[in-house]
Amino acid sequence: QVQLVESGGGLVQAGGSLRLSCVASGRSISRCIIGWFRQAPGQDREFVAGTMWGGGTTYYGDSVKGRFTISRDNAKNTVLLQMNSLKPEDTAVYYCAAANVGRFMPRRVGDFDSWGQGTQVTVSS
Secondary structure, three states: OOEEEEEOOEEEEOOOOEEEEEEEEOOOOOOEEEEEEEEOOOOOOEEEEEEOOOOOOEEEOOOOOOOEEEEEEHHHOEEEEEEOOOOHHHOEEEEEEEEEEOEOOOOOHHHOOEEOOOEEEEEEO
16 A cells, blocks of 8 residues: 655645645555545545546646646656645645546545545635
């Protein structure tokens, strides 16, 4: 099973940017689908972005489309989430997760097998 560690969260003003990193260990992520999710207090965990194992296919949740960009570097076992034009409603704990190859563009929490511990993102108005 792959282990995931997120970093890069913090406090930023509305309109600003942050870049989150997800570093994997234990095995290569080259054959994994990697997703980013977020969870605000009292709310369900929400799909944010995903990248298929080859990296050529990326997909996004409607609330972040056009503002967030997911990318991966399989050689470094790392996935990045560039977040621009941040809004207060983007405030949440952000998690990266890995799913085994065999699914196509998964978006549900239950589709992912391994999770990181999360990193807090706070956007002030």
